[in-house]
Amino acid sequence: MNKTDAYNQGKMTGYDIARENVSEYDLTTDDGREKFVSDMCMHEAETFRQYSPFEFTAKAFNDSRDPDGVWEAYDKGVYRGVCIAVKEG
Numbered sequence: 001m002n003k004t005d006a007y008n009q010g011k012m013t014g015y016d017i018a019r020e021n022v023s024e025y026d027l028t029t030d031d032g033r034e035k036f037v038s039d040m041c042m043h044e045a046e047t048f049r050q051y052s053p054f055e056f057t058a059k060a061f062n063d064s065r066d067p068d069g070v071w072e073a074y075d076k077g078v079y080r081g082v083c084i085a086v087k088e089g
Contacts, residue, residue, distance in 0.1 A: 003073035010077025018085030
């Protein structure tokens with residue numbers, strides 16, 4: 001697993017999670033958008049990673065040449081995916 005692949009996977013994951021939950025939030029204010037982004041990133045980290053098949057993804061990240069960099073790229077991708085969903089409304 002490399003950083004680019006991890007980023008792209010994170011972006012898709014963040015986007016999908018955000019699109020599934022966007023209707024439950026008011027995105028018309030800055031505070032609403034910030035809360036949504038924060039909640040979706042937290043949801044991904046605390047919930048999504050707890051279920052199969054994410055353990056295979058985590059193993060690939062941890063077995064990479066730069067595990068910390070790969071995890072960081074994934075997290076940045078999740079954030080970016082959520083932000084894209086916010087812009088789409």
